[in-house]
Amino acid sequence: DSGVTQTPKHLITATGQRVTLRCSPRSGDLSVYWYQQSLDQGLQFLIQYYNGEERAKGNILERFSAQQFPDLHSELNLSSLELGDSALYFCASSVASGTVSHNEQFFGPGTRLTVL
Amino acid sequence: GNSVTQMEGPVTLSEEAFLTINCTYTATGYPSLFWYVQYPGEGLQLLLKATKADDKGSNKGFEATYRKETTSFHLEKGSVQVSDSAVYFCALRSTGNTPLVFGKGTRLSVIA
Secondary structure, eight states: OOOOEOSSSSEOOTTTTOEEEEEEEOTTOEEEEEEETTTEEEEEEEEEEEETTEEEOOOOOTTTEEETTTTSEEEEESSOGGGGGEEEEEEEEEOOOOTTTTOOEEOOOOEEEOOO | EEEEEOOSOOEETTTTEEEEOOOEEEOOOOOOOEEEETTTHHHHHHEEOOTTTTEEETTTTEEEBTTTTTTTEEEEEOOOGGGEEEEEEEEEEEEESOOOOOOOHHHHHEEO
């Protein structure tokens, strides 16, 4: 158990719908990262938050957005869903230390999204 | 930009065979290098890491050495077990508290 929790574990929805994925980082971790794992694209970084502020953006679509709340949990919002958005979405957290490059990222179990 | 290339799978081995999964990277500066493992139905777990040239990361019988001259971080294990069946990801992190860049993953199946 990494200490990172994600809900829900599975999500099945229809095209055009909107969903929210939730992540709670490990206690004390200020950074949260979202990754998407799909069969064709592999594991891709979407977005990072640090202590409530957006820190870095990767290959995140405009239909997707995220935020980190004062209690440090994060939500990833996916809207106008398409079939191609079906994937496993992982959240990871790490201790924030801007100059330390080898801080481990701890991954949650993921949310499997299926768009029908 | 930064990138990681790892050998295509799937890899199928008999129990007690020797394992090598190749990983090479492209990055500016001096990245940290990682191997993550994903067991069926689970999230990613850090297997080992190396933070500077010539460092050797090791865990659970797996090893990888950070080779700056060949920009490689190959994963090895002397004797695999059925329980090692999983998907293995090589990853790098450039500097600071930045996101990981992953390879496409290599699926390993070990048969008894």
